[in-house]
Every structure is written in C-alpha cells, then in structure tokens.
Amino acid sequence: MRSVAAVPRSEDQTIVLDVGPFRVRVEGVDGRFLDTLSYFYRDSVRHDGRHVVDYEIRLLRPWTHRRWLRPQAVFEIDGLRPFEPQPLDHAFPMYEWGLNWCIATSAHRYLMLHSGTVAFDDRAMILPGSPGSGKSTLSAALSLRGARLLSDEFGLLRPESLDLVAMPRGIPLKNTSIEAILDFEGGAPLGPTYPNTRKGRVRHLRPDEHSLARQEVPATPRWLVFPKYQEGAEAVLQPLDRDEAFRQLAFNCFNYKLLGETAFRAVSGLVAQVDCYSFRFGRLDDAVERLTALTRG
Amino acid sequence: MLQDPEVVRDWDVDDWNRFLPQARQARLLGRCYHLFGQHGLLDAVPARLVDQMRGALAQTRYVQSQALRELGQVCRVLDRQGIPVMALKGVAYLAAALPPSHWRNLSDIDLLVPIAEIERAEQALMRSGWLPNGEFDSYDQHYYRAWMHEIPPLVHRARETEVDLHHNLAPPVSRIRINATRLWEASLEVADPHGQSVRVPGPADMLLHNAVHLFMNDELRGGLRDVVDFRDLFEHFAQQDEAFEPGLLARANELGCGRPLYYATSTARRLTGLAASDRFLAEVGRHAPALPVRRLMAWLIEQLMSPRRLGAWQTTLADRLLFLRSHWVRMPPGMLIRHLTHKAFRSRKETDAVEPDLPG
Numbered sequence: 087m088r089s090v091a092a093v094p095r096s097e098d099q100t101i102v103l104d105v106g107p108f109r110v111r112v113e114g115v116d117g118r119f120l121d122t123l124s125y126f127y128r129d130s131v132r133h134d135g136r137h138v139v140d141y142e143i144r145l146l147r148p149w150t151h152r153r154w155l156r157p158q159a160v161f162e163i164d165g166l167r168p169f170e171p172q173p174l175d176h177a178f179p180m181y182e183w184g185l186n187w188c189i190a191t192s193a194h195r196y197l198m199l200h201s202g203t204v205a206f207d208d209r210a211m212i213l214p215g216s217p218g219s220g221k222s223t224l225s226a227a228l229s230l231r232g233a234r235l236l237s238d239e240f241g242l243l244r245p246e247s248l249d250l251v252a253m254p255r256g257i258p259l260k261n262t263s264i265e266a267i268l269d270f271e272g273g274a275p276l277g278p279t280y281p282n283t284r285k286g287r288v289r290h291l292r293p294d295e296h297s298l299a300r301q302e303v304p305a306t307p308r309w310l311v312f313p314k315y316q317e318g319a320e321a322v323l324q325p326l327d328r329d330e331a332f333r334q335l336a337f338n339c340f341n342y343k344l345l346g347e348t349a350f351r352a353v354s355g356l357v358a359q360v361d362c363y364s365f366r367f368g369r370l371d372d373a374v375e376r377l378t379a380l381t382r383g
Numbered sequence: 384m385l386q387d388p389e390v391v392r393d394w395d396v397d398d399w400n401r402f403l404p405q406a407r408q409a410r411l412l413g414r415c416y417h418l419f420g421q422h423g424l425l426d427a428v429p430a431r432l433v434d435q436m437r438g439a440l441a442q443t444r445y446v447q448s449q450a451l452r453e454l455g456q457v458c459r460v461l462d463r464q465g466i467p468v469m470a471l472k473g474v475a476y477l478a479a480a481l482p483p484s485h486w487r488n489l490s491d492i493d494l495l496v497p498i499a500e501i502e503r504a505e506q507a508l509m510r511s512g513w514l515p516n517g518e519f520d521s522y523d524q525h526y527y528r529a530w531m532h533e534i535p536p537l538v539h540r541a542r543e544t545e546v547d548l549h550h551n552l553a554p555p556v557s558r559i560r561i562n563a564t565r566l567w568e569a570s571l572e573v574a575d576p577h578g579q580s581v582r583v584p585g586p587a588d589m590l591l592h593n594a595v596h597l598f599m600n601d602e603l604r605g606g607l608r609d610v611v612d613f614r615d616l617f618e619h620f621a622q623q624d625e626a627f628e629p630g631l632l633a634r635a636n637e638l639g640c641g642r643p644l645y646y647a648t649s650t651a652r653r654l655t656g657l658a659a660s661d662r663f664l665a666e667v668g669r670h671a672p673a674l675p676v677r678r679l680m681a682w683l684i685e686q687l688m689s690p691r692r693l694g695a696w697q698t699t700l701a702d703r704l705l706f707l708r709s710h711w712v713r714m715p716p717g718m719l720i721r722h723l724t725h726k727a728f729r730s731r732k733e734t735d736a737v738e739p740d741l742p743g
Binding site for chain 2: 107108109136137138139140142163164165166192193194195196341343344345346348
C-alpha cells in the first residue's frame with residue numbers, strides 16, 4: 087500500500103467522513119487504523135467545522151488483559167458494544183462491518199438491496215445476489231473500467247422516487263476474488279490483507295476518486311442484472327421474466343418484510359421501469375465487456 | 384425538549400449530536416418525529432436526522448403490525464378455551480388507538496388472564512405451537528410462577544413476537560397487593576385496527592399499570608419512554624373526561640398504588656412537563672415517602688432517565704441500586720437474600736455480545 091499524506095485529524099484521533107448519504111464520526115483505535123481509513127476515504131473526509139452525524143462510532147482497546155496480550159479492539163455505537171472484540175489489526179474490517187450493521191438496523195428510510203450497483207452516466211445497473219454470486223467482484227471490475235461505483239453490497243433505493251443513492255465503499259474481496267481482480271487489473275489499488283476473517287482472506291479495493299466525488303449524485307435504475315459466477319463459463323446474458331425478477335429482487339432486499347407495502351410497491355415500480363436479465367459469467371474481462379456493451383445498446 | 388419542543392430552533396450541532404443517540408437508545412425517535420411534526424418544527428431538524436426518524440418509524444410500524452397479529456392469534460386460541468384476555472401496556476394502547484400508537488415500539492405483547500386460568504392458558508397456547516422463550520432452570524421457573532407475576536414468556540415457533548401472560552400487575556408476594564378482579568371489572572372492550580374485539584384496562588388502570596410497572600420492576604433504564612407514555616396518556620384522558628383526575632386518585636387508593644402513582648406523576652412532571660392540576664398534585668403528594676427517600680429516588684431516577692447519561696459511571700451505580708430496590712419492593716427480605724445468592728452462584732450464560740449475520 088503506497089503511503090498517503092495523512093489527513094489532518096483532531097487532537098482526539100477522530101475523523102468525520104461522508105459515507106454516501108450518511109455522515110460518520112469515527113474515533114480511531116490507533117494510528118494504523120486511521121491511516122487505513124484515510125487511504126480508502128481520503129476524498130470524503132470533512133475537514134471543516136463541526137457536523138451533525140448519523141453515527142458516532144468509537145473503536146477502542148479494552149481495559150482488560152486483551153489490551154496488551156494479543157490485543158483486541160472493540161466497536162462502540164451509542165455507548166453500546168454489540169459485537170465480540172476483534173484482533174486489533176482487524177480494526178478496519180471491523181469498522182466497515184460494524185457500520186454496515188448500523189446502517190442495516192436504522193436506515194429503513196431506504197429500501198436496502200443486497201446488490202452491487204454501478205452507473206454509466208448516472209444510469210444505474212443493479213446487480214443483486216447472495217454471497218457467491220460474484221456481484222462484489224463484478225462491481226469492482228466494472229468500476230475499474232470506468233463505471234461509477236454506487237455500492238458493492240448495499241443498494242439504497244429511495245421508495246418515493248425509485249432512484250438510487252450512492253454509497254461507494256471499500257469493496258471487500260474474498261479469497262480467490264483477490265487474485266481475479268489483480269489478474270484483471272494489475273495496478274488495482276488494494277488495501278492491506280486481512281487473513282483469517284470470518285469470510286477467509288480479505289482485501290479491499292479502494293473506491294476511485296470519481297465515484298467518491300460524485301457520491302451525492304443519485305442514479306436512475308435502467309438495468310437489473312442477476313449475476314451468477316460459474317468457473318470457466320462463457321458470459322451469457324439472458325432476458326429475465328418480470329415476475330421472476332420481482333421475486334428474486336424481493337428476496338434480495340434486506341428490509342422487504344419490514345417495509346411491507348412500501349417495499350412491494352417500490353419493487354414492482356422498479357421492475358417495471360428497468361430491463362431485467364440473468365447473467366452467467368466465468369471470466370471478468372468477458373463479463374465487463376458484455377455488460378458494458380449492454381449499456382451502449 | 385420534551386417539555387418545550389420549540390427549543391430545538393436554537394439547537395446547535397452539538398445539541399443535535401447529543402439528541403440522536405439518546406433518542407435512539409431511549410426508543411423515542413418516532414415520538415420525537417411526531418412531536419416535531421405537530422409543532423411545525425421539522426424544517427428546523429437537520430435532514431439526515433429526519434431520515435433517521437423516518438427509518439425508526441418504519442421499523443415501529445412493522446413491529447406494531449406484528450404485535451396486533453400476534454394478539455389476534457393468541458385471542459383466537461384462548462377464546463376457544465373460554466379464557467378471557469386483556470391486552471396491557473403497549474399492545475393495549477395500540478388496540479385502543481390511543482395517542483402513543485402513532486409512534487410506540489413494542490418488543491413483546493403483555494396480556495392479562497385470570498389467575499385461575501393462567502396454567503390452562505399456557506397449556507392451550509403450547510398445544511397450538513407456542514414455546515417457552517429462552518432457557519430457564521427449575522429455580523427460574525419457580526421464581527417466575529410463584530413469586531413474580533409472570534409465567535415464562537412464550538413465542539410461537541413460526542413467528543418472533545414474544546407473548547408475556549400475566550395474572551396481575553404486581554406479584555402476589557410484593558409489597559403492593561392489587562385485586563385483579565377489580566381490573567377486570569373496570570376493563571373495556573374495543574375494536575382494534577384489524578377489526579378484532581379486544582379487552583383493555585380502564586383509563587385509570589392503564590395509568591396505574593404504567594406507574595407500577597415502571598417503579599416496581601427493574602426496567603427503569605430506558606424508562607423515559609414509559610414516562611412519556613404516562614404523560615401522553617394522562618393528558619389525553621384528562622382532556623376527555625373532567626372526572627379523570629379524581630377518578631385516578633380514588634382508584635389508586637382503592638388498589639393500593641398510591642406510591643407508584645406519586646413517583647410516576649412527579650417524574651413525569653420533572654422530565655416531561657406533565658400538565659396536571661394543582662389539586663391533583665397536592666393529593667398525590669400525600670403518597671410521597673419521607674423526604675430523604677424522596678430525594679434519593681429523585682436522584683436515582685434522574686441518573687437513569689434524564690437523557691444526558693449514556694455510559695456515565697453514575698448511571699451504572701444508579702442502575703445497580705435500582706436493581707436492588709426493584710427486588711426489595713417485590714420480595715420479602717428472606718426470599719431476597721436467597722434469590723440474589725442463587726443468581727450470583729449460577730454460572731452465567733454465554734456472552735451477551737451479538738454476532739449478527741451481516742453483509743460484507
């Protein structure tokens with residue numbers, strides 16, 4: 087990881103940054119964590135004045151023997167510690183994961199889709215999928231080839247306007263996806279390696295400047311593509327029946343049940359205004375080419 | 384702010400940053416959204432906080448519909464057995480479409496059945512798919528059944544809403560003895576938002592239950608929400624019925640709930656600006672304890688409920704003291720020692736930390 091000029095931070099080691107529509111104040115556990123945070127999100131750190139924030143997150147070292155012996159870090163929000171402590175040098179993935187939890191449990195003002203989302207000239211392609219579908223890796227690859235990154239995992243749809251709000255984050259690549267992205271783009275800006283996380287070996291792709299700079303610009307959904315990674319497969323894009331698309335999208339919505347009728351109407355409305363496809367792919371370069379061609383058609 | 388919402392027009396960044404986590408933890412985000420809306424103050428609220436409040440309300444709507452659904456299911460089973468059911472607390476406010484139903488969250492539903500029927504009710508529900516929620520050893524079971532006013536909570540295997548069946552508002556061995564028959568006599572039948580017919584306590588009993596629950600049990604923490612409920616319900620009923628205040632006092636005397644009513648009233652006045660008549664306040668003041676106790680309780684309540692204190696050491700201390708007190712008021716001293724000793728030596732259940740399954 088190349089070194090980056092450190093972001094000026096306040097005396098007490100806190101940083102305020104814009105994470106898509108949310109503003110977060112993070113009190114960092116150590117210099118290394120804050121440096122990592124700066125590396126990924128330097129462009130969206132706020133330097134000026136005091137801000138109203140959505141989440142005030144503290145990463146702390148516990149006052150137990152685990153402060154020194156195999157040191158740990160603890161995630162704190164609203165004075166609560168909902169999670170098990172993690173190794174101190176996994177502070178960054180713990181922060182990312184913890185922030186996801188905060189958003190998932192409170193941001194019901196949005197319909198929250200389990201999907202990657204990228205935009206081509208502010209027209210969005212939504213890539214919903216369960217773990218293993220390849221949506222994160224695909225979103226990463228598309229963003230490396232110039233698409234604007236809106237999300238790799240957390241699509242935020244405004245039910246009243248059926249548009250998507252951007253929240254470009256570090257994209258966690260797991261195990262073999264790391265090599266796949268490096269094969270695809272040797273100079274891809276990846277963060278530190280975190281071995282032995284719950285999901286295996288993880289490295290994050292840094293969001294590009296363009297995506298971060300435009301994170302306040304929403305995008306209009308135009309394509310709904312359900313990816314399925316299959317080793318060695320040819321890239322095949324097939325039109326998908328709208329009812330099936332509805333079912334699969336509802337299934338991939340985190341708060342579908344919670345939002346009840348609002349969710350039903352939003353998903354119906356969305357499916358009616360986009361082109362729906364299922365997409366099988368085995369190689370990233372084929373996949374990116376095929377999907378980009380779709381947006382030009 | 385709860386007393387005079389207009390103050391938010393003068394709030395600065397730091398005030399708003401204190402407001403959000405506290406309101407979130409106190410489960411009052413939805414309440415505040417309504418309060419701001421009612422007073423035309425939403426334009427003064429930062430947009431991202433409006434979004435947070437709307438998110439909280441969406442979640443509230445969901446748990447409310449789950450609660451009403453669960454209520455319907457339980458009533459169906461118990462009706463077949465000829466067992467009368469009365470909704471209590473949050474689910475009662477919901478069923479009767481009282482003001483808190485616009486914003487009130489619930490994590491479970493509380494229901495009253497006659498003491499003679501409670502075991503039969505439990506069995507009927509368990510035959511229809513409800514299961515005890517959580518692990519309880521035989522000591523816990525005994526504690527719950529004989530000493531508390533609860534059988535262990537139940538949850539249906541296909542759903543998530545917890546059902547707590549009670550046969551009284553205060554345990555039989557506590558220092559307050561309520562005659563449950565009186566509760567049934569004063570109860571009312573209402574049609575809930577789903578069109579089902581539901582029995583709820585009379586207005587005075589609703590207030591007294593709130594007071595007893597809050598000041599006789601161990602849930603003072605997070606109790607600001609309950610204090611707000613007390614204020615909202617009191618003012619609603621007082622507006623509708625001139626005779627409400629004297630009626631409430633008489634009922635408190637009748638049921639022996641004067642002390643909790645005093646605490647509820649004084650706390651609601653101090654923290655939420657409860658509008659009660661001077662006459663009422665003077666009368667209820669007669670149930671106050673001796674001055675030193677009054678002062679200590681006021682301090683304890685302030686520490687736990689006043690929205691300033693996330694994580695402060697005083698909060699922890701007050702919390703511990705109130706936990707002890709809550710047992711004190713529920714159990715005779717001999718039982719108390721035995722109970723606390725047993726709890727202390729039982730091996731603790733595994734860590735409280737949550738490991739949710741999450742994206743990423």
